[in-house]
Amino acid sequence: MNIYKKGLVITATELKKNLGKYLDMTIDKKDVVIKKNGTKIARLTPYVTDIEAYYTVREESHDYVYGGKKISYEEFMIINGKSTKRLEFINGEIVVLASPSSFHQEMLGVLYISFTQYFKKKPCKVFLAPFDVHFNKKDIKEPDVMQPDITIACDWETTINEKGRYMGTPTLVVEILSPSTRSKDMVDKLNTYMLSGLKEYWVIDRKNHQIIIYSFTACEIDKMQSFQMGDEAKSFCFDGLAVQVDEIFE
Numbered sequence: 123m124n125i126y127k128k129g130l131v132i133t134a135t136e137l138k139k140n141l142g143k144y145l146d147m148t149i150d151k152k153d154v155v156i157k158k159n160g161t162k163i164a165r166l167t168p169y170v171t172d173i174e175a176y177y178t179v180r181e182e183s184h185d186y187v188y189g190g191k192k193i194s195y196e197e198f199m200i201i202n203g204k205s206t207k208r209l210e211f212i213n214g215e216i217v218v219l220a221s222p223s224s225f226h227q228e229m230l231g232v233l234y235i236s237f238t239q240y241f242k243k244k245p246c247k248v249f250l251a252p253f254d255v256h257f258n259k260k261d262i263k264e265p266d267v268m269q270p271d272i273t274i275a276c277d278w279e280t281t282i283n284e285k286g287r288y289m290g291t292p293t294l295v296v297e298i299l300s301p302s303t304r305s306k307d308m309v310d311k312l313n314t315y316m317l318s319g320l321k322e323y324w325v326i327d328r329k330n331h332q333i334i335i336y337s338f339t340a341c342e343i344d345k346m347q348s349f350q351m352g353d354e355a356k357s358f359c360f361d362g363l364a365v366q367v368d369e370i371f372e
Contacts, residue, residue, distance in 0.1 A: 134158045195264040202267070208252050211267040212310050219252075219269065226298050229326060229370050230271055233296060236365045237272060246276040246293065256289055257318035260341045266314045270295035271326075293359065294322040299329065317341050321359045331371045 130147065137144060137156050144154045144166060154166040192214040193201075201216065202209050208219035222230070230250070237248045251269040258265045274294040275281070281290025295315060297307045307325065315323045316338050325334040337345035337358035349355035349367050357363035 131155045131157060131162070134163070195267075198267065202254075208269060209267075210269060211265075212306070212314065213266065214264065217306075222298075223300065225328065226271075226300065229298055229328065232370055233272060233326070233365065237274070237296075237363075240360070240363045241274070245279075246274050247278045249273040249275060249288070254287065255292060255295070256287075257314050257320075258291070259314060259317035260319075262317070266318075268311065268314065271298050272296035272324075291319045293320070294324065294357070295320060296324040296326065298326040301329070304329070312336065316343060322357060324355075326370060328371065331367070333365070333367055333370065 130144070130152070132144065132154060134156055137154075147154055148166050155162055156164045156166070193216065194214075195211065198209075198211040198216060202211070210217040210219060234248065234250060241248050249272070251271050251273075253269055253273055254267055255270060255273055256265045256267050270292070272295065273288075273292045275288060275290055276293045277290040278288060282288050297303075297311060299307055312323065316336075319341065320338055322338070323336040325336070327334060331351050333349045333353075333355040335345075335347050335349070335355060335358065336343055345358055347358075351367050351371065353367050354364050355367055
C-alpha cells in the first residue's frame with residue numbers, strides 16, 4: 123500500500139478484503155487508486171453529484187472540452203466551487219480551460235501593462251484571468267460564466283458581493299485567440315458579450331496578427347474595426363486607450 127497526496131494506492135486484493143474501509147475513505151474526500159499486477163487500473167473517487175460525475179469522466183486535455191450535457195447555472199456553481207480546474211459555463215455547457223501558452227502570456231503581459239497605465243487613478247479596475255464574470259444575456263434566464271483574459275470593470279464598487287465575487291457587467295473585455303478557442307471566442311463569446319450589455323470587445327488574433335475591436339450599443343454590434351501590423355488599435359468607448367499592434371505580436 124502506497125500513500126500519495128490525495129489518498130492511497132492499493133492492490134486489487136486489498137480492495138476485495140477491505141472494500142468497506144476504502145469506501146469510507148472516499149466519503150472523507152480521498153481518492154483510492156487500485157493496482158493489478160503492478161499496473162494502475164482504476165480509481166475510487168469522492169461522489170458529489172450526477173452532473174459532476176458525468177463531466178469528470180469525459181475530461182480531456184484540450185483547451186475546450188464539452189460534456190455534451192446541458193446543466194443549470196446552479197449546478198455549474200456547485201461544480202465550479204469544488205473543482206481545481208478553470209471552468210467556464212457557456213450556453214448551458216461546461217467548458218474546461220487548459221493552461222495558456224507562453225505566447226499567450228507574453229501578449230497578455232503587454233496588454234495588461236498598457237491597460238493598467240491607462241486606468242491608473244481612474245474609477246475602472248483591470249482584472250486578469252482567472253477571474254469569473256457572470257454575463258446575464260438579454261431575454262435569457264441563465265447567465266454564462268466566463269473568464270476573459272482581461273476584464274475592465276467600472277461598476278466594481280457596487281457589484282462585488284460578500285464572497286468577493288464580481289457580479290456586475292464589465293465595460294470592456296479582451297480575449298486572446300488560440301487555434302482551439304478561435305471559433306468559440308469569435309461566435310459564442312461574441313454573442314454572449316453583445317447580449318449582456320458589454321460596451322466593447324477586443325479580439326487579439328495571433329494567427330493573422332491583427333486586433334479586432336467590437337463596439338456594442340443596445341445589445342447589438344454598433345461598430346467593428348480591424349487593426350493590422352503598423353496600426354494603433356484604439357478603443358471606441360475610452361478616449362485615449364490605445365496599443366500599438368506591433369508591440370503585441372513582436
